[in-house]
Amino acid sequence: MTPPSENHSSHELTSSTDFNNVSRVCERRMGETELSYYLPSRASGTSDMFLHLSFRAPAHIMERARVRAAWALLRLRHPLMGATVRMETYDDVRLLYQRPESAECLLKDAERTVEFRYESEYQLIDSYLNGTRTLSDDRLSYLFVLTPPSSTGVDTPTSIPDHASAFEEQSDLCNEYTILICATHFIGDGIAIHMFGNEFFTTISSDLSTEDIEKTLDMEWEIKHSSMNTIKDVLPVPLEARLPPIEGKFRKAACKVDFKNSEDKLIGGHAIPRKKATSAHSVFINVPFDEKRTRQILQTCKSNGVSVSNALFAICDIAWAKMTTPNPELPILLYSAMNLRPYFTPSKENQSYWFLSIGYFNVILPIFPPANPSDLASTFWCRAKAAKAQSIKAAKHPMLVPRAHFKARARGQQARFWAKVDDDEAAKLANGTAVPHVLQPPFPKPISAATEAKPRAPSTALLGLSMLGNLDGIYKSSSSQGRIQLHTITGGTRQRSNAILLYAYTFASKLWLSLQFDENGLDKDVVEKYWSEVLKCVEEFLMK
Structure with a gap:
């Protein structure tokens, strides 16, 4: 095709x-x-x-x-x-x-x-x-x-x-x-x-x-x-049609170069050890902080000029540094999702809010510990501010919309490629039944000799963070009626193998941290030790 x-x-x-x-x-x-x-x-x-x-x-x-x-x-x-x-x-x-x-x-x-x-x-x-x-x-x-x-x-x-x-x-x-x-x-x-x-x-x-x-x-x-x-357009249109288009051949070419350069800058060399497994098995760990401790955490972050989300990026970094002997020349790479609704082209249509609107950004932080252990707290807040700067830059970057277009296209191409690989494997298992030619996807272009001569730095991510913010604002209208007392919220997804994701949000005046990971595909002992270090860092840096 x-x-x-x-x-x-x-x-x-x-x-x-x-x-x-x-x-x-x-x-x-x-x-x-x-x-x-x-x-x-x-x-x-x-x-x-x-x-x-x-x-x-x-x-x-x-x-x-x-x-x-x-x-x-x-x-x-x-x-x-x-x-x-x-x-x-x-x-x-x-x-x-x-x-x-x-x-x-x-x-x-x-x-x-x-x-x-x-x-x-x-x-x-x-x-x-x-x-x-x-x-x-x-x-x-x-x-x-x-x-x-x-x-x-x-x-x-x-x-x-x-x-x-x-x-x-x-x-x-x-x-x-x-x-x-x-x-x-x-x-x-x-x-x-x-x-x-x-x-x-x-x-x-x-x-x-x-x-x-x-x-x-x-x-x-x-x-x-x-x-x-007579209304024909019942289904909400996809994300790519809601974003401003990339117009003009020159602008498209320039945006394509910018996207490639931005992807090449994603460097990370740390990952939780994996295990071979035939299937994934998700485990959920929820830790709510009571109102008093949540107020303390919020106040500590505010007094240091960062948000809880910024601080959690730094906590993920310091917690990993504490439990490993890292390679100092390779930083830690953390990925997160971005809500693209604020970047849509204005529209008069009154359509459903139920549609997919996700972009992506990454935070890259150094992994080496401070030379003097007494400087750990100041190092932590320095990295939290670095995470803040990178998050703001991603959200306000002038090339955000073009990058979102190219990222969507790249993810779509990658999904087609692996879908074909999966279908071919399934066909082999089914007594060699051939996959119809009509389902042949486009394969990546051959890598040129010049590209091969220049090895790319690793871009391995440690884990993903889903920062949902303050959910009390979303549930305000239903809670204000007083007939339902909503007290617990959690959310997640059926995971792929080797996946690990940290969720963070405030609800009912409490901070909630939830870790979801594949216990079959990841070293469970390492994950549990890492999670313990994350919670210790929350107490050490945000509750004093």
């Missing part, structure tokens, strides 16, 4: 939504970033997201019919959650959305993607991360609800006639609930899933009765999908 041209037009990137009045199907091609997440997920669901929320609420708020109605309403508002995938070639993978024929169809579809269970949170999360894949090409989102066996809200009637009085009568009958919102990563990101969690809680805890929510569903379906509706 011919590699996609670098001169993508907006039309090529979005593959304008097609609408057929008979089939009522809307579809578009995936963008490069979506494709880079989709192709690796095909085998075992790599990167499938989950958002775990535990809370206390009156039983009738979590009745089956009410949860089903709220889930159906939100899937109507955010069509990618109700979409499916059709793969034609490695270059042509399509998202399809079947316009619902009625609000009742939406409710029936919601019934198939909501599951009530009676088990522990740990069992549910472990089965989602390490068990059989929950999601698929035909099911891009799913909702688990853990309910107490004594809950009277599980099988209550479809609606409550006097909903307001019901709240007053049952306000003291609070039960403990947990929900797990699941979605593929190629249709959304961390910001989207948290905004969705807030919208879900806002809906189920509202003054509306279950019947009113269903009426809202019917009304919004009528506006969006009735026979009189």
Whole structure:
């Protein structure tokens, strides 16, 4: 197959939504970033997201019919959650959305993607991360609800006639609930899933009765999908179509050179030892800091002119230096995700917030310890400020948007290449069945002799950091209603082999640190020792 041209037009990137009045199907091609997440997920669901929320609420708020109605309403508002995938070639993978024929169809579809269970949170999360894949090409989102066996809200009637009085009568009958919102990563990101969690809680805890929510569903379906509706672009467009385009041949050439130069500067020579394993097995470690210690941490960071995120980059660096005898000439490389929504081209369209909008940046820090051990604290704050400077530079760099375009294209090409490798291997295992020629992806161009003569510095990353910021701001609207007491939030993904990721955020006035890693593919003893050093560094530098 011919590699996609670098001169993508907006039309090529979005593959304008097609609408057929008979089939009522809307579809578009995936963008490069979506494709880079989709192709690796095909085998075992790599990167499938989950958002775990535990809370206390009156039983009738979590009745089956009410949860089903709220889930159906939100899937109507955010069509990618109700979409499916059709793969034609490695270059042509399509998202399809079947316009619902009625609000009742939406409710029936919601019934198939909501599951009530009676088990522990740990069992549910472990089965989602390490068990059989929950999601698929035909099911891009799913909702688990853990309910107490004594809950009277599980099988209550479809609606409550006097909903307001019901709240007053049952306000003291609070039960403990947990929900797990699941979605593929190629249709959304961390910001989207948290905004969705807030919208879900806002809906189920509202003054509306279950019947009113269903009426809202019917009304919004009528506006969006009735026979009189002429809106064709139902599916949100991909990331690359939202960013300002790179215009002009000279500018494209210059941006391409800049991107290559920026990639060549990514130097890192430290990694956690790996083990051979047939499959990944994710482990989650959560450490919340109480309000008093969180205030102390925030104040310490503020007085030193950095954020908690900046400090955590430095902590990851110092913790590794403390437990190893590092190669001082090679720095440590840490990677993180960037929300690209602030860089979008302004648009009048009122579309869903549920879409993928991820960019990437890296922080590179020296690994050698100070000559004098008494200077360790000052060295730490110096590196925290270096992390701050690099983070700001990445977010405000004038070439950020062009680099995002080229990075998306490079990730898409890489995903195609490895998808072909995986499919060929699977074909060999299946008695040598050949892979159809139509699925042949573009292969990288041969490396020139000049390039080979100049060895590239290693760019090995130690781990990734996901800095979600203050989640209290996102959940403010649902918490302000006072009918749900949300107390625990965690999130993660089904991991690839050898992966390790640190999550950091504040919620309920607490700082939360979560480490997720593949215990089969990484040396568990080294990871646990490293995690211990990270927590010691938090106490040593941020709590004194």
